[in-house]
Amino acid sequence: MRSLFAAACLLWTLPAWGESLTVRVQESATIELAGATAAYTTNPVVADVSIVSPGVLSVIGNSSGKTQLVVVIGGRPQLFVITVAAPIAPLLARPEPGAPQVRYEGRYSSASTRTQNTIDVVSTNESRRSQVHILHIHDLRAEAGQPRDVLASIFYRYTTPGLDLTLLDAIVDVSPVTVRNAQLRGLHLRNGALEVHGGYASPTLYDSFFLPTERRWAGGVGYDIESGQTRWTPSVYGFFSAPDGTYARRGVVAAIAAEHVRGDELLARIDVGMSRSIAAAGELRYRSPRGQVRALFSFKPDDFPTLGLSEIAGTHGELDAAHHTARRLTLSSHGSFDRIELSGQTQSFSAGSVGLQYALSSRVTLNAGVDASEVRTQQAHIRTAGLPLGVSYEAAGFGASASYRLLHNSEASRRGDALRLNAHTSRGRFSANAWAERQRQAPTLDLIFGAAPGLELALLRLGISVHDPEDVAHALRDNPALIDLGYITGVNLDLTPRRLQAGVSLAWMERGSRGNHLRFLALYGRDDGIRTTRENLLSSLTWSRRVLAATDLYASVSWWRTTLNALPADGLAVDVGVKQQFSGMPAFLQRNGTIEGVVFLDPRMSGVRDAEAMTLAGIVVTLDGNRVTRTDSHGNYKFADVSPGPHRVAAQLPPSPRAFFTTPSQIEARVPAHVDFGLVWAAARIDGRLLSDSGQGLAGVIFTATAAGVPPSTTTSDSNGNFVLAVSPGPYRVSLAAASLPAGYSTPGETGEREIVVQSSEPQSLTFEVQAMRSVSGRAAGASEVRIGADAATPERTVPVDAAGNFVFRSMPAGTLILTARQGSRTLSTSVTLPDEPMILRDVMLTELAIAESQPPTARSKRPAPTAAVPVFASAGAYVVQAGAFRDKRNATSLLGGLRKAGEQAFALAQNGLMVVFAGPFSSRRAAVVASKRLERAGFEGFVTRR
Secondary structure, three states: OHHHHOOOOHHHHOOOOOOEEEEEEOOEEEEEOOOEEEEEEOOOOOEEEEEEEOOEEEEEEOOOEEEEEEEEEOOEEEEEEEEEEOOOOOOOOOOOOOOOEEEEEEEEEOOOOEEEEEEEEEEEEOOEEEEEEEEEEEEOOOOOOOOOEEEEEEEEEEEEOOEEEEEEEEEEOOOOOOOOOEEEEEEEEEEOOEEEEEEEEOOEEEOOEEEOOOOOEEEEEEEOEEEOOEEEEEEEEEEOOOOOOOOOEOEEEEEEEEEEEEOOOEEEEEEEEEOOOEEEEEEEEEEEOOEEEEEEEEEEOOOOOEOOOOOOOEEEEEEEEEEOOOOOEEEEEEEEEEEEEEOOEEEEEEEEEEEEEEEOOOOEEEEEEEEEEEEEOOOOEEEEEEEEEEEEEEEOOEEEEEEEEEEEEOOOOOOEEEEEEEEEEEEOOEEEEEEEEEEEEEEEEEEEEOOOOOHHHHHHHOOOOOOOHHHHHHHHHHOHHHHHOOOEEEEEEEEEEEEEEEEEEEEEEOOOOOOOEEEEEEEEEEEEOOOOEEEEEEEEEEEEEEEEOOEEEEEEEEEEEEEEOOEEEEEEEEEEEEEEEEEOOOHHHOOOEEEEEEEEEOOOOOOOOOOOOOEOOOOEEEEOOOEEEEOOOOOEEEEEEEOOOEEEEEEOOOOOOOEEEOOOOEEEEEOOEEOOEEEEEOOEEEEEEEEEOOOOEOOOOEEEEEEOOEEEEEEEOOOOOEEEEEEOOEEEEEEEOHHHOOOOEEOOOOOOEEEEEEEOOEOEEEEEEEEEOEEEEEEOOOOOEEEEEOOOOOOOEEEEOOOOOEEEEEOOOOEEEEEEEEEOOEEEEEEEEEOOOOEEEEEEEOEEOOOOOOOOOOOOOOOOOOOOOOOOOOOOOOEEEEEEEEOOHHHHHHHHHHHHHOOOOEEEEEEOOEEEEEEEEEOOHHHHHHHHHHHHHOOOOOEEEEO
16 A cells, blocks of 8 residues: 555655666566665565665566665665556567567456466567567456456567567557557557557556456657757657547647757656647756756646546646765755646645755664645645654664654644654565554545446555545556546545554565565554544465476465444455466467578688678588478578478588588578578688797787788787688788787797798698897996896896996896896895786895804804805705795894704895795705705705795
């Protein structure tokens, strides 16, 4: 019930405008919102939500209608509008090409004693898609004069990238001043910029009620004209029916619409229609990083031509705005106005609110604001003002809120108030939401229902009940067909001294495609009026589960009781349903069809035929190994009258010249099918690879093979540096385009070209090498030169040091290199590691590595004799034992002394900010292993490594 779940304080506790999402009954949709910690809907009768994983929400439609989704992100609640559409034409999974997909859904409702059967058949082939849809309703208790069987929805739709053709039913939404969101049964065409619709309004299916309507004929044409970011759409529509007692009006409307879009930031649209009078509508949406604004308006005179089913004459305006004025403060506002003719009376509804939201912390938020509303009819006039205050707490998996609203209305002798408490939680598969609200001296507005017994109850089950001016405006705007058909006949205004409302919803949703989904909902409402007391109680339990790979079951049971002045009226409804999807139609329902295609020459070896591809004649194609045909002069082949089911289509290579397929030579297909085969003549081939000096393959480099008298052949290296050039036999010059090399690579000397002779029987291989530019520069103050190499004993290169102590090495290889220099009697050293890729290493500093040898203990009065600096490498050798690495140089000195005391030769190196201590070096790994075991027995740990 809207009154039970649409909290009055929601207008001021949240930004009034948010994103919208549409799902269908018993369908689900996924929303990804980073940082979402909690979510709930204000009306679980319409839709449920659960958090399936961090930041991922699943919304499930329960019944037709609208509700609001509250999502807590970063401690701040955000509002979304959820619309649940009736299951008229459910979307199907995209079928495999050529294989029709069939979906059946059957439902039974004990409340309406009707069965509902839906069949959809979808066929997809390349870019074409066709769909047949039938919705059949069978009334088990049809009264005299009423149809027992009705096709509530039926259509055939054919779509391609530039064409959309629908026969029979389609939802037409052209413009608010012509046809808006109305279902027409007839012909519907959109071909590029041209749009055509014609037919009559079909019967209306509303919840479990089938509402028959007199045929209302309409038709028109429109044409889109693109001009930059603006689209102009002139159109002409005629309305040819006006049944008595309805809002339908005959006439012809000339309209023009202009729509301007600028990314996701701005959308502006204006519609103007001209007939015997003028109608207009507009929409503006603007979004910035700090806020958003949405404005809507429409005006349609009573005599303006219209279908009357999807809109009613009158004036409507709506403005929503939200602005983040500071990091923790949000300002939101909302205003709306509606003026309509209902049951021959002019009635107006207006409402407005301003709200402030301040985040005390990431979890606690304070709310305050002011709101006002007014309702005017010929019998009554009531004004209401409210001052709300509230606080909310949101954490991961739990949230709670409390709000108090002070009320004053013109019909009450004293002030009223409203108190609301809410709590929700989610833990794994389980989620719950509970709330309670008490109102005193609150205005009550109820719709008057007529014509169909039980319609009011059905609307209550859908959440359509009204207790404030905005509820009335929404009900009338969202359900104009019920007004036009005479089911909603007026509005009553009353004052309720006391109202109690409460509800709880529980959900258990197992993960996985075959998990059980259970939902329980209980609602309670009591209005203590001046002359009457009304009490409502509604409970519902819903279960759904996928029992087989493509079979879903659904069941629900609902019980309700309405008590008016101590007179109860109970009701019980049971709904059951099954949904089945078939991958392909049964063979006995299919007709024989055709398998056809083209055989083409594919010199690019892409496997895809383009508009310029050359076709091949005389190629043999077989079907199931027993039917044989050849391609005609245009490369086409065709097998007609092919039975349903899978078939194997195969093409054969010609006897000469030598060729190979670029597509699979055998393909399994179902009728109807279009299967193409591509092949290419076998040519001479040059295999090559591009490597860097460190042996890494380079991608994206262009190679060209040139020869006299033939066009050049060009290709690009792949991610491993490999490339292939398909050429005719003969001598070629293969060159590398230096401009295509990645930054930091160059071709050394004349290695960018190769001369080669190729033959068709023997692929030739080439290897190109490029140099990665690596350099090392730094300072070695006081040194005359710096050496760099794999070790200090066998330096590879030496460069001088300038007066400022600077040095630079260029064109260096990849790997770990050691830099050493002499500064008087001291040795400076460091190590650097250069990657396989290009690199410029600057500001390398050489540090002193002079570590004193440990001396035997002597008398305290004697000083140890000074020792000379220890050289970095004591002797040559390929292996060492690493015994430790320290940030504190004193720890390295201590370990060196211990190793030497144990009789081992030891040294230290500065590497990456650490002082690394080694024993050795040793001429072989075996000698290093023997030394590591000897050290282990002496109490030292170490491991063998290459020097």
